[in-house]
Amino acid sequence: MPKAKEITSRSENYSQWYNDIVLKAELADHAPVRGCMVIRPNGFAIWEKLSSELDRRIKATGVAGRKHRNAYFPLFIPESYLAREAEHVEGFVPECAVVTHGGGKELEEKLYIRPTSETVMYEMYSKWISSYRDLPLLLNQWANVVRWELRPRLFLRTTEFLWQEGHTAHETHEEAIEEALMILRDVYVDTVESVMAIPVLRGKKTPSQRFPGALDTYCIEALMQDGKALQMGTTHDLGQNFARAFNVRYQDRKGKMQYVWQTSWGVSTRLIGALIMAHSDDSGLVLPPKLAPIQVVIVPIYKSDEQKQKVLEVATKLEKEILETGVSVELDLREEFKPGYKFYDWEMRGVPLRIEIGPRDIEAGQVTFAHRDSGEKTQAPLAAAAQKAAETLTDIQKGLFEKAKKFLDEHSCETDDYEELKKITDESGGFVWAPWCGNQECEQRIQDETKATVRLVPFDAPQTNAKCIACPEAASMRVPFAKAY
């Protein structure tokens, strides 16, 4: 008999545990070019579900009576474009891939593979926008981007990755800020919390961690099981920086030419890395039902041909009933594997609910539910199994969020003591809420000494009368420090 694939435990080697799940659940594989990945069907099916949840929310939202629409902009960015916004060029050029030849000839101007598309998009915006009537312009694109990665990790940091990038232009700064905050809340937080079942902190990045060229970067941060934080998504208030660099102007309601106010925002296949690390366990992948390509698997159990016939008849009927409730289900008919192997196999692949049906179950008019999240086994009456399965998936979705929230709460603490901050971030990890004066010097010193960074300045940052954790200055608020991916 084939042996179930083994997964390194988290306590033994967290990083190996993560790689094992990605490779053995066949979510992704290393590509021939270092730093690149192949997203395999099991992984891509999750991305299809996740991106469609995001896309639906992006299209349903907007400002000033308009909704976002999708478009597609080119892969290639002329070298001179990237150079136009000073911070932007400094932030991105070092990690770019450069095309020097095309169609058998050396190019007159080098082309950069887009690391992000502000420059090429806003060049077009400057052609398309002429009046306040053209505003707001609310576009999004789904695309691949390339940022050279020296320490690649599948999904988490890859040289090429897939993402969506929204780029909007507005009449006023207020409206641009409204857009950036709305996307963070109604698209990113909503998808991450209600679909991915991962609770997040939300707030502003500190100035040192802003997107190159932005006035402000808003973000959401989640906590992984090893106590490290992971940035889940960002939205940027670009002010008029790019508008000036690319001359994106409009005639306002009084006939005067004005620069537009812009935002950009994106989330990527990195979210799949977060999804894996937030919920999975030592048996393999754990997926929230809303993102599981297969939500229910039915494993038939039999010994004789006679039993087989009866069991498969009942299992096939149940499969059909489950499908009719809108739940995706697979009946595992593989002859070459025993049920025990199938159990391990589907657990490793993260199917939220396994239904076991054997002759004794049928006699008793029931089936066995094995819950992937808790490992719990329960019985359900056969006649109500389809309905019960759908309810169980809802419970699992809710349970995963609650479990992750509990983990977040248990790994969040307050301290005013620098040594304790060091100790906690070194040992158990998590978010350490400490008073901060707001100066970059203190932020940098803490980072250098502890590797922990200010993950964000929360929108509802707790007020404090304490002194800054790293200097004698007064701190006005507490911010969460953590090591991060």
Added chain:
Amino acid sequence: MPKAKEITSRSENYSQWYNDIVLKAELADHAPVRGCMVIRPNGFAIWEKLSSELDRRIKATGVAGRKHRNAYFPLFIPESYLAREAEHVEGFVPECAVVTHGGGKELEEKLYIRPTSETVMYEMYSKWISSYRDLPLLLNQWANVVRWELRPRLFLRTTEFLWQEGHTAHETHEEAIEEALMILRDVYVDTVESVMAIPVLRGKKTPSQRFPGALDTYCIEALMQDGKALQMGTTHDLGQNFARAFNVRYQDRKGKMQYVWQTSWGVSTRLIGALIMAHSDDSGLVLPPKLAPIQVVIVPIYKSDEQKQKVLEVATKLEKEILETGVSVELDLREEFKPGYKFYDWEMRGVPLRIEIGPRDIEAGQVTFAHRDSGEKTQAPLAAAAQKAAETLTDIQKGLFEKAKKFLDEHSCETDDYEELKKITDESGGFVWAPWCGNQECEQRIQDETKATVRLVPFDAPQTNAKCIACPEAASMRVPFAKAY
């Protein structure tokens, strides 16, 4: 008042007519890098509909009890990979974009931006496939590819384009051929004819026009309004050529190692170019309802405020009723444009059905339907307008196919006379069915002298006793010659 955008007529300048529609209906725009395009929201919404129709069919089909699944492979292909299949490297390397620098350093090995993904995918297949149990492997990806284009045309020939590429591996040659033919029939022909409303010829490419590295290329060809043919999609029987180059082997049912049999197949954003050229007219874009992002537009007509209130009340109610039938509808509330301008504007943008509602219509309990395809105006009872609109869209979809089929039939003829073939392909264009001996020399000579090529060898090629149109040899069949995009 703003003036409606003008479109060059087909008879005046067909090529300019096409560009006018693409630019003025805001389907696409020229990107900063020559040969690349920006797909604007109006064009991208068509691609979203078209690709989702294709994706649904791809996922619903398969062979040997398995279905196709989506995956994602990297943009970068190492130079050495492209070189492994001799015909493939010769066919593609001259049109590739080459990355020589990444992350601020010169690369040890140059990377090619994928022009198609056989090589990088099959390197992975050789890792993943070990037994006949792993077969068939049926993968598809949606991706951008780059082929340097010297004479670019928006959608039709662009340096970067979007497409899907399917890549499958099989135990037997028979199964691979079955796959290639099935995709052509059940995915490509079905989508192009029943969704795009464009009739096609189907058959095999001649050896000179095969995909580089394939044993056979199957294809579908459509006729544009200028009498030129356009290749709509291809599927390739790759035999074991790539399997040998990339060592893709499996242990067969008897325990022996065998090379797999492979196929690949793709359609691209080029289809949008075909869609425009097949149906549109001198008033602008004409879209089949199944691909129209907005299927119905309601234009309210009023002069006084009193009229406006009444008309908008009725129009809003109708909009809601239409939405409820599952049809996408927009109520044009723009104050700055008069109804006449709106009529032209929506005609230019290709909305299949316009509903006009004015005070007199309401009094008479009816509305006016303006059919974009025929220009016809009909009346519908107001109470049944939503239902009638849905029916009209079905009629328009059918009517567009019939019109295109009639055009195809009227532009297809038979001749045994070389001078006549020359004359027809020079003047009216269309498919000229002529006897051909099957030799490449004749094919080449005809192409050199007339610019017409054998578009395909039809699956049901008519038998003939005539001599080859270009030499004294006997021809066994008639094949369609045409100039092509």
